[in-house]
Amino acid sequence: MATLPTLFVSHGSPMLALQDSPARRFLQALGKTLPRPKAIVVVSAHWExxxxxxxxxxxxxxxxxDFGGFPRALFEMRYPAPGAPDAAERAAALLEAAGVPVGRSADRGLDHGAWxxxxLMYPDADIPVAQLSVVRGAGPAVHERIGQALVALREEGVLVLASGSLTHNLYEFRGQSVDAPVPDWVSGFEAWMKARLESSDRAALLDYREAAPFAVRNHPTDEHLLPLFVAMGAAGPDARITQLxxxxxxxxxxxxxxxxD
Incomplete structure (x- = not known):
C-alpha cells in the first residue's frame, strides 16, 4: 500500500462548489493524482x-x-459519502496514546470545509469520510502535536486532508469579483508562508502571528490556518513540503x- 501524503487545501468561499476558478479546477484534478485512500480524515476549520x-x-x-446568503443550488447539494467510524476511532486512539484528550461525536456531519x-476531489462520494475538529483557542504548536500523533494513519491508507484557507479575513470582503486585484497585504503574507513552508522553517511557521507580515490582518482569528499545522505534523518530521x-x-x-510527503 502506497504511503499517502498529507494535504492542506484552501476551501475559500462555498461558491467554490459552483463557480469556475483555477482553484476549483485544481481540486477537480487533485483526487486523480493520488493513490486511492481507504478512508479520509478531514480536519476542517469549520468544526471547533x-x-x-x-x-x-x-x-x-x-x-x-453552514452558511447563508448563497444561491439555492448550494443548499441543494449533498455529499453522501459513507462515514469512517473505524478510521475516526483509530485517530482517537492514536491521539489518546499521545496524551491528547479526544471527544467523540456520534452524529457530526460534514461541514462545507469538508464536503x-x-x-470536487472525489465526486463519486464512495470513500468513507470522518471529520476531526480543530481546538478553539489553541495555537499552531498544539495543532502540530495533534498531527504528530496521527503519523501512522498515512501508512495505513488513510488520507489526512486539512481544509482551511491560507488567508481568511472576510471583514475585508467588499463584494469583489472572483478575479479582483490582490492587495499587497494578502500577497505578502502568501509569499512569506510559501517561502517558510518550502524551506521547512517550522520555528517561523509556528510563530507566524508574530513573524509573518500582515499575519493578524489575514487571520483575525486563526482557525482557518490551524488545519495546515495538523497536516504538517501528520506527515512526520522529515516531510518534504510542496506547493501544489x-x-x-x-x-x-x-x-x-x-x-x-
Missing amino acids: TSGGPAVSLAPQPATIH VPLR HASFEHGILAMDAYAF
Missing part, C-alpha cells in the same frame, strides 16, 4: 471544539450547509494547497 479535538463517528454523515473540496497550487479569489482569499 473546546479542550481538545473531537472525531465524528457518524456512519452516514449529513451534508451541513466542498471532497465533492496557488491562486487568489475575490482579492483576499489565497487558495494555496500543499502536500506534505
Whole structure:
C-alpha cells in the first residue's frame, strides 16, 4: 500500500462548489493524482471544539450547509459519502496514546470545509469520510502535536486532508469579483508562508502571528490556518513540503494547497 501524503487545501468561499476558478479546477484534478485512500480524515476549520479535538463517528454523515446568503443550488447539494467510524476511532486512539484528550461525536456531519473540496476531489462520494475538529483557542504548536500523533494513519491508507484557507479575513470582503486585484497585504503574507513552508522553517511557521507580515490582518482569528499545522505534523518530521497550487479569489482569499510527503 502506497504511503499517502498529507494535504492542506484552501476551501475559500462555498461558491467554490459552483463557480469556475483555477482553484476549483485544481481540486477537480487533485483526487486523480493520488493513490486511492481507504478512508479520509478531514480536519476542517469549520468544526471547533473546546479542550481538545473531537472525531465524528457518524456512519452516514449529513451534508451541513453552514452558511447563508448563497444561491439555492448550494443548499441543494449533498455529499453522501459513507462515514469512517473505524478510521475516526483509530485517530482517537492514536491521539489518546499521545496524551491528547479526544471527544467523540456520534452524529457530526460534514461541514462545507469538508464536503466542498471532497465533492470536487472525489465526486463519486464512495470513500468513507470522518471529520476531526480543530481546538478553539489553541495555537499552531498544539495543532502540530495533534498531527504528530496521527503519523501512522498515512501508512495505513488513510488520507489526512486539512481544509482551511491560507488567508481568511472576510471583514475585508467588499463584494469583489472572483478575479479582483490582490492587495499587497494578502500577497505578502502568501509569499512569506510559501517561502517558510518550502524551506521547512517550522520555528517561523509556528510563530507566524508574530513573524509573518500582515499575519493578524489575514487571520483575525486563526482557525482557518490551524488545519495546515495538523497536516504538517501528520506527515512526520522529515516531510518534504510542496506547493501544489496557488491562486487568489475575490482579492483576499489565497487558495494555496500543499502536500506534505
